[in-house]
Amino acid sequence: MDELSRRKMLLAGGTLGALGVLGAASPARAGSAWSWAASGSVAGSGAGSDPHSVWDEEIDRIVSDVIERGDVPKVNQLLRTWTRNDQPLPDGLPADLREFMDTARQLPTWADQGKLDTAARFNKTKGIYVGALYGLGSGLMSTAIPREARAVYYSKGGADMKDRIAKTAKLGYDVGDLDAYQPRGSMQVTAVKTRLVHAAVRHLLPQSPGWSGTSGGQKIPISQADILVTWHSLPTFVMRKMLEWKVRVSPAESAAYLHVWQVTAHLLGVRDEYVPATWDAANAQSKQLLDPVLGRTPEGVKLTDVLLDIVAEIDGGLSRPLVSAFARYTLGDRVGDLIELSDEPFWEPVIRRAWPLLVAFREGLIPLPLVPEAAWTMEEAIRRFVLLFLSEGKPISIEIPDANRPS
Ligand code: HEM
Known part of the structure; x- marks a missing residue:
């Protein structure tokens, strides 16, 4: 396509x-010995x-x-x-x-x-x-x-x-x-x-x-x-x-x-x-x-901030609070705090109320009039967030790096 x-x-x-x-990830070593059984894998067995x-x-x-x-x-x-x-x-x-x-x-x-x-x-x-x-x-x-x-x-x-x-x-x-x-x-x-x-x-x-x-x-x-x-x-x-x-x-x-x-x-x-x-x-x-392994690192906090700044480019920062609140809603407070997502006293309760109704409507469980207006604002912001990165108009090519981040 x-x-x-x-x-x-x-x-x-x-x-x-x-x-x-x-x-892509990996965390500080989990500490405990590896005990997941290969019998539960697609191979069915392993070393x-x-x-x-x-x-x-x-x-x-x-x-x-x-x-x-x-x-x-x-x-x-x-x-x-x-x-x-x-x-x-x-x-x-x-x-x-x-x-x-x-x-x-x-x-x-x-x-x-x-x-x-x-x-x-x-x-x-x-x-x-x-x-x-x-x-x-x-x-x-x-x-x-x-x-x-x-x-x-x-x-x-x-x-x-x-x-x-x-x-x-x-x-x-x-x-x-x-x-x-x-x-x-x-x-x-x-x-x-x-x-x-x-x-x-x-x-x-x-x-x-x-x-x-x-x-x-x-x-x-x-x-x-x-x-x-x-x-x-x-x-x-x-x-x-x-x-x-x-x-x-x-x-x-x-x-x-x-x-x-x-x-x-x-x-x-x-x-x-x-x-x-x-x-x-x-x-x-x-x-x-x-x-x-989930944990806080200065690098992770900086990356989160950069990511949310990128989001702010969409509309001069208007949707950053909404996106941040939606991420906190999705990830939970523990992870939200680890990556220092801002507290959004306006959006957090709105999302907690509106998102389940939007899902219920989309899944055919409730009629349209029960979906609050805020749900559509939220949905639109999420779409735009995703589209931002697809709208550059240039083909994306995954390339092998030959250097690290310049220090
Ligand atoms: C690059 C996906 C696991 C670190 C990439 C890229 C993709 C990707 C699509 C290419 C994008 C790019 O070039 O920037 C995945 C998926 C993973 C996974 C689907 C597991 C299911 C990991 C893990 C780590 C990691 C575990 C580190 C602990 C990186 C790094 C790059 C990269 C550092 C290259 C960044 C650069 O351009 O220098 N990964 N990844 N990835 N990934 Fe992963």
């Missing part, structure tokens, strides 16, 4: 998917090694060689032309990188096209919730995940958050696209490119004094455990909130939404033995990995 029609769809209330991920000490060995080595040889600009230029799932890789890539990517782009044997199609339809029909939750839930939660906040802050993208959000948003809407994992879609491309970016970050961040000084002893960022933490801030959190909000989700839709993210985890390089097979397994893993 081209950028224009993508934006039209968003305007029409479709895949709000954007903004998601915003970051049981602690994912805090597992990275992505082969591609980490290949990308680190690309960086050291000074080949990043050339590789990025070639990869700009690689945009569709069914497209051959461009000629001219280093042979080892090409070989790796040709394998990495394949869907796992356990991918189920029927479930992926159901998930795509679900992402469309529930786009407003999914988009709001990716952008103002998961996205801002990433700043309360210390390892993620620091990795983002000290990496190259940390210096240009608007660009970074646009790139991260790409994964958010590609994953929610009707064609996500169809031949003409682009999610395999986006996930594999992201895997390369993460490999580059593993090579680069240890050279950043800012990162090394705050990493709490972690020598290489973005372990498999870290990726799982971020993963739970996405689908696990989003599904939990949708259920809390009483959005109608059928068992087939729920399973399909999990599935699209299982496939995504696989394509991002997470070993199948760590990818939860069911929501129960996912919730148990999230409890072990995500819950204990």
